[in-house]
Amino acid sequence: MAVINLEAPFKERVANALGDSHLAPAVVRATDRMLQARHKAMNSIDGEGLRTQTRQMKEDVLRHLPDYLEQLERNFQANGIVVHWARDGVEAGEIVRGIGLQNGAKTVVKSKSMATEEIHLNHVLEQAGLKVVETDLGEYIIQLAGEPPSHIVAPVIHKRLEEIAEIFHEKLDMPRTMDPTEITSAARVRLRNEFFGAQMGVSGCNFAIAETGTICIVTNEGNGRMVSSMPKVYVVVMGIEKVVPTVEDALLQLQALTRSSTGQQMTVYCSMTSGPRQPDQPDGPEQVHVVLMDNGRLQMLERGYGEALLCVRCGACLNVCPVYQEIGGHAYGSTYNGPIGAVISPALAPEIARFKELPHATTLCGACRDVCPVKIDLPRLLVDLRSDLVEAKTNPRVEQLAIQGYVKAMSSREMYERGGKFASVASNLLAGLTGGEIKWMPPPLNGWTDHRDFPPFAKKSFREWWEERQKLRNRE
Ligand code: SF4
Known part of the structure; x- marks a missing residue:
């Protein structure tokens, strides 16, 4: 490993x-x-049409982001969801930690979330003495291995079955087995106990619907539904770009996301939460909190990279x-x-x-x-x-100087021609020493020859060749 x-x-x-x-x-x-x-x-399906429509919808969201976020906040609050705003990852982490500590949480179960990875939330919560358990199978495996995810939707993509079997043996004292069903069953038993004992659930958000004030998370294992419904406190950390205007827009994005990431027509679970449990409902969380997080997203827009905020994190x-x-x-x-x-x-x-x-x-x-x-x-x-x-x-400074020198040489015909002559003589000399192609050059040029040969410059420049050719023609 x-x-x-x-x-x-x-x-x-x-x-x-x-x-x-x-x-x-x-x-x-x-x-x-x-x-x-x-x-x-x-x-x-009409895949191209789906891509075009999804892009148009997401562009509309970015153009009217403040309006949709205000609408989302209003409808969250009308549904009994507590809304928190976080300028950066530190603030977002402090908010989630505060909610956990105020509610006496000891164990937190989490659904897979890139937003919480982005702010290193597990570390923040663990520093505060809380036990954090990832409940997506891939995330659970890499949490046991002490690694971060290596793919947006398939966090354990880099591991072979042998390695996973070894992790389960080492960390969970499970007899070594190469049977994926046995490994999965062992994880399921352990995770189920964690769900029953957890006081707080944390997830990200695939999209939040502004017109209804609804959080949507999509999973294939059902763990997201348990995270969002079993503990008495449910906390969602979402980037501000995850808002969509309507239910129809949410379904459009869901199609684009699932077809592009895992090639499914629909994920196995799409869990929607529109508030805490009501008195006439048998289950659900007593509190629902949403942390609307900027953490550099507005700065991305200002820097001219707003197009990347259209991303639905499909991993394609x-x-x-x-x-x-x-x-x-x-x-x-x-x-x-x-x-x-x-x-x-x-x-x-x-x-x-x-x-x-x-x-x-x-x-x-x-x-x-x-x-x-x-x-x-x-x-x-x-x-x-x-x-x-x-x-x-x-x-590096040396690269800056090299580029400045290059710009200067290319701006002056005399320097360009002299430089070309020098490069031709030097490279053909080196090529002569190593038999045709240049196999070694001094630093920093060895960055090239360490991996591949370098062909020598032509012995004559194009201009010289052309002039000779014209002379020959004139003589004929
Ligand atoms: S993860 Fe990549 S392919 Fe998927 S939406 Fe984002 S940028 Fe596009």
Whole structure:
């Protein structure tokens, strides 16, 4: 089992991922399966029409975000839901911790949620002495392993069955077994006990309906429904972009999300909560709280990366990405990985340079844009980020100087020609030493030759060749 060091420098994390011979095959197997299912699900309907409609709806939400959020807040409150606003992740974490402590919670059961991963909520709650139990099977496995998720919808995509069996043996003292049914049954028994004993449930939110004040979470295991209905306190942490105007819009997004992520026509469970339990109802939470969290989303809009807020977190762009398939999610070192992670991690961060390597860790092949259910132009956003990073001078000094030198040389014909001559002589000299192709160059150019040969420059420039050709023609 590879040891994950998320604090290691980016290149080291990537090298570790590439050095793990089991990682890429496991990721490719799982992502290919999801992509094939997506392809079938989108082609069985007017997939293009669904993408267009979903994008239009999400664009409308972004254009009128303050209005929809106010409507959502009003209807939440009318339904008896307590609304909290959080400017950042620290505030959001403090609000959830406060609710837990005020209600004497000892155990918190959680449904899979990227928003709570984003603010490291488990850590915040555990620091306050609360026991946090992830109840999605994949999340439960990586919680036992002490790892963060490596995919937006399939958190344990990087692990093989052998590794999962070993985790259950080590952490739960379960006899080693390679039978997935036995492993799942063991998890189910343990998680059921946690549901019965928990005082607080926490989830994210796939979408919240403004016109009805309703929270919707989609799962395939039913754990979301238990998290939202069994404990006496239910807390939802949602990014402010998750609001949708109407029930019809929610159903539209649900279609786009499920078909794009797992290739299902509908998830097994779609749990909707429109308030705490009423006196005539047999069950449900006594309190429902919603934390509406910004945590950099408005800043994303201001920075010009608002298009990424259309994302419905389906994971299709990860599945199709040739870089993600090779290195998996942990190498990105961020809660969000793959192409969408390479955009929103730096765009959400207070300093764009915090994840400065990620916009470069892409091929710009465009496959992510083609599968995205809301047609986010991820390659363009990545190029914009690269440009902003250069403007912010986040690249190494030596690279900045090299680019300045290059700009100067390209602006002067004389310097360009001299530079070309020098490059031709030097590269052909090196090529002569190593027999044709250049196999070694001094630092920092060895970044190229460490991995591939470098063809020498042409002995004559195009201009020289052209002039010679013209002379020959004139003589004829
Ligand atoms: S960017 Fe598009 S494809 Fe990627 S997770 Fe978001 S919605 Fe899905």
